[in-house]
Amino acid sequence: MLSVQQVGKTYGPFHALRDVTFSAQGGEVFGLLGPNGAGKTTLLRILATLLRPDSGQAQVAGFDITRDPEAIRARIGIVNGGMGLPARLTGREVLQSFARLYGLTRAQTDARITELDDRLELGRTLDTRAGEYSTGMKQKVVIARAVIHDPPVLILDEAASGLDIFARRTLLDFVQASRAPGRLTVYSTHVMSEVEEVCDRVAILHGGALITLGTLNGILDATGERTLERAFFALVRGQPTGGAHV
Numbered sequence: 001m002l003s004v005q006q007v008g009k010t011y012g013p014f015h016a017l018r019d020v021t022f023s024a025q026g027g028e029v030f031g032l033l034g035p036n037g038a039g040k041t042t043l044l045r046i047l048a049t050l051l052r053p054d055s056g057q058a059q060v061a062g063f064d065i066t067r068d069p070e071a072i073r074a075r076i077g078i079v080n081g082g083m084g085l086p087a088r089l090t091g092r093e094v095l096q097s098f099a100r101l102y103g104l105t106r107a108q109t110d111a112r113i114t115e116l117d118d119r120l121e122l123g124r125t126l127d128t129r130a131g132e133y134s135t136g137m138k139q140k141v142v143i144a145r146a147v148i149h150d151p152p153v154l155i156l157d158e159a160a161s162g163l164d165i166f167a168r169r170t171l172l173d174f175v176q177a178s179r180a181p182g183r184l185t186v187y188s189t190h191v192m193s194e195v196e197e198v199c200d201r202v203a204i205l206h207g208g209a210l211i212t213l214g215t216l217n218g219i220l221d222a223t224g225e226r227t228l229e230r231a232f233f234a235l236v237r238g239q240p241t242g243g244a245h246v
């Protein structure tokens with residue numbers, strides 16, 4: 001479902017990603033964990049075909065990021081922190097316009113909106129203009145918009161950032177419930193407790209390099225630590241704190 005081979009990316013002299021290799025399967029919620037500047041957003045932008053790597057290769061949903069970017073874009077949904085909504089449209093109108101772009105019929109769109117209303121507790125966001133949304137209302141509609149076409153791969157980049165405990169709970173429950181054969185959710189965050197709660201496996205990025213990959217229990221066993229946070233510190237001890245320079 002997702003395969004990344006020796007991907008590297010530099011910004012000028014700065015190595016944002018260095019030789020990153022891993023794969024993730026359908027049925028998983030795959031965590032990408034790392035502190036600010038670790039390279040998570042750069043990696044996700046490469047997987048979403050929004051940015052080209054300088055080296056290496058990757059395949060998403062069976063297609064190559066360089067050769068078949070259009071096919072990948074049709075099969076992924078992506079949520080990141082900077083996404084806006086048109087202030088004058090209601091949530092329903094936002095979802096309907098995206099559904100049209102993806103070629104859903106009116107009946108399919110209505111059924112999908114009903115399903116997402118149930119799963120994401122969209123409630124009054126559907127008939128309220130986006131300009132009047134709280135942060136939580138906005139993020140729910142952004143997530144619903146990302147999955148309106150029921151993509152096999154969902155990429156969430158710091159999706160819980162800024163959410164209160166109610167909206168965060170809805171998001172984490174949604175991610176849990178999205179786990180299904182043939183479906184992959186990539187959940188990127190710097191918040192260890194979110195990874196502990198929802199992810200089946202986790203890749204830890206630090207300074208642009210993948211420093212470990214495994215199940216939560218596997219990482220705890222390998223480091224002899226009790227929490228992911230303690231394991232993280234044990235793993236990065238002695239490593240440079242920023243992206244390594246060329």
Ligand SMILES: Nc1ncnc2c1ncn2[C@@H]1O[C@H](COP(=O)(O)OP(=O)(O)OP(=O)(O)O)[C@@H](O)[C@H]1O
Nearest residue numbers: 011016034035036037038039040041042043190243
């Ligand atoms: N367009 C750019 N030009 C120069 N440097 C960049 C650019 N984009 C990212 N970087 C640098 O690359 C490194 C990795 O950034 P990236 O946003 O991928 O990290 P991240 O793990 O997503 O961190 P955060 O959680 O802070 O967003 C950072 O040091 C960042 O400053």
